[in-house]
Amino acid sequence: MLTILYDGIAYGMLLFVLACGLSVTLGLMNFINLAHGAFAMAGGYCTVFLVNRLGLPFALGLPIAFLVTALIGGLFERTLYVHVYARSHLDQVLFTIGLVFMSVAAVDYTMGSSQQFVQIPEALQGQFEVDGIGMGKYRLLIIVICGLLTVALQLILAKTRFGSRLRAAVDDQRVARGLGINVGAVFGITFAFGSGLAGLGGALGAEILGLDPTFPLKYMIYFLIVVTVGGTSSITGPFFASILLGIGDVAGKYYVPKLGAFVIYAIMIIVLIWRPQGLFARGAAR
Amino acid sequence: MTANADEVARYLKRRARWSPFEIAFWIFAFATIWLFPGKYLILKDTAILALFALSLDLILGYAGIISLGQAAFFGFAGYFAGLVAKYGIINEPVIALVCSGLIAAALGFVTSFLVLRGSDLTRLMVTLGVSLMLGELANRYSNITGGADGLQGVEIEPVLGRFRFDLFGHNGYVYCLIVLFICFVIARRIIYSPFGLSLRSIKGNTLRAAAIGVPVKWRLVAIYTVSAGLAGIAGALLTQTTAFCSLDVFSLERSADLLLVLIIGGTGYLYGGLIGAVIYKFLQDWLSNLTPQYWQFWIGLVLVVIVLIGRERMAGWVRIVRSLLVRLGTWLMPRLPALGGAAPDGR
């Protein structure tokens, strides 16, 4: 029981790191990015390549995965995404689904369709026991890293100048422009950073989520659930949504193994109908 | 200039007349039965895809609802058609087809209330969620559906008790084509009716539509239901002509591909889904010969490029080609009384 809670929290925190970039893109530019998972996948494969093929230590693989994906994200944002911001939601959906298809096929072509595993250090394998409850060491690492990241994110948003600009831009783009904030640049940086986080999440999560070319499709709905259920007005919303989703998914798969995902989708639909702005949105009552 | 009622009536009705282009299109479509005897399987798949895309066009092109969940109705009716045939509940395919369409429409009606709330993104999520849920259910009740192995042992009786689905797919294709045509005529009729006009008004300006007395919600519910029914008929056709149904009928890829099909052909003029299906199947055939297994990459690229170029601009070109064709058609019609092979240029 507590193991499920533990695993669920680890899973949820992972989802949060994966999806929080998406939440900002959606909130800031009202942009539907279905290709977010592709960046996560890029991070995962990057780590596989660095650690398994080049023999780099795992601890080094993670930050590099972050940087590489952030770079890719930034590049895509500047060259491709900027053209699509002002388009209709349908165009955004088509565009990003196209990117997903391309990434899936490209990864399949270069890395093969089989599932990949990152070689994690001995020290992180296995379990330890607290009060007779088995807890995976690797999951503890995930909780620690993701927890730290969450705190850091919260601090960046709340305390730094960039954070306040970002919040201003999220609240009202026009006003932010009026205040002399370069919304385009803020968005570019945020997009790159969010992609980087997704990449880091993909690298960390390869072990738990499984890494194969269909990753962006498989987890697309999960990221979207985090964002829509959590709302886009803060990062605490997506955070709690992630944790709930993580615990719910792990518990669902444990207790009703054959209906696990069904429960998640059903809950998502109910929440979206009940509170279309998200469970944790401010003033969701309009 | 003054208006008079006869002229107004004539003008309003004129739009609904079958243009030479359309007539040529359908003549060609039926001519394929004799023109490409070795290609029945791909032709049949194209016809089913075309019907499926037509169903999406009704809600996307005419009511502006973005859906990633048309597969829900396709798959639901597909399994329904398979199950009623397998257990001998409804043996005659045409009756089973109609029932499949109705049951999909019923599902569409029920889920429409979930879908029609909220923003584009919520709609996207809810439509997708519904189809994924059905997929999970089909997986869960594998004792009925066959789970991951697919629904096996389906035996389809001859259509109308006479035409058995043969190995070459000839009867299957003719059956699908006729169903496609009938469904198309129904959809076309709906589009040119006052009901269809009110849908266009809702898509054009929802605020104003409500302000002139259009019950927006009910009209959307109605078209969503019809669209679900057509998608269901497409799904049932697939099951009947392959005597098989598997879990991938519910997949996200199916709905996403469908969007692509419709986008290639263009939305909001009914032929988009049909032309898109032809191009898509052609591309798929060609690309998967070129780079087997990775053709999805090119499909993705097509989507990205279409968006970057801009759909409006593409639609502009299509409109020019179309008006040229129509003019060509009107020029040809009186000259060629026995018009047989004026092929509409699919590309």
Place this chain on the structure above:
Amino acid sequence: MSETMPKTTPILQTIGLEKRFGGILAAQNVNLAVEPGARHALIGPNGAGKTTVINLLTGVLRPTAGRIELEGRDITSLLPHQRVRLGIARTFQINQLFLDLTPLESIGLVVSERLGSGADWWRLVGTKSAVTDEIVEIVERFRLADVMHERTAILPYGKQRLLEIALAFACRPRVLLLDEPAAGVPEAERHELLATIEALPKDVTVLLIEHDMDLVFSFAERISVLVNGALFVDGAPDEVARDPRVKAVYLGEELSA
């Protein structure tokens, strides 16, 4: 010299109407009564809440407090299209037209809806003579015959403005709400527009929002002044014109503008 007030029941009436947008009170305690057949004007400086009142009357917005009655019947909770069926139609300050349809189709749509054939899905558009006859009448009344086959998007602004009113009129409302119908119409096309407004049938009650004081005073038999969301002055044109507070408000606006 002031007109004697008719003692009939108002056709449209609001009681304590209030609308709050977050911190702003866009309408507060509005008690507006429109008499049957009236030519009633609602004026006030920009941002006074006039459009908000129209939105409340037509159901685009839900009031945060108060009631709306049509001939004594509470319609506060009805949906926009239901109010249209009961006889309230409106135009929009900023054109809300069907840009891809022609005026003929747009008007045809409204007429079909009203005659109850809007949900017919098997009959083709234009096959019902009751509908086409009425389309012709409206097209003529609003001087749209020469552009009736054009796409709405490419019509001159003045014609679009006429169509804006035509669509509302085609609902055959008992109360017609016009939100700044002449706003932005160039001088050359203005005359045509004002003439059609003047020529609206007398049995249709009109509530007009307008900034053009010449139009207001030539048209209205009664004027209500809205300031900061509250009804400020309500009376016959000459009373309102003489009211020093109204002058102050308008003078103030001119100074700040």
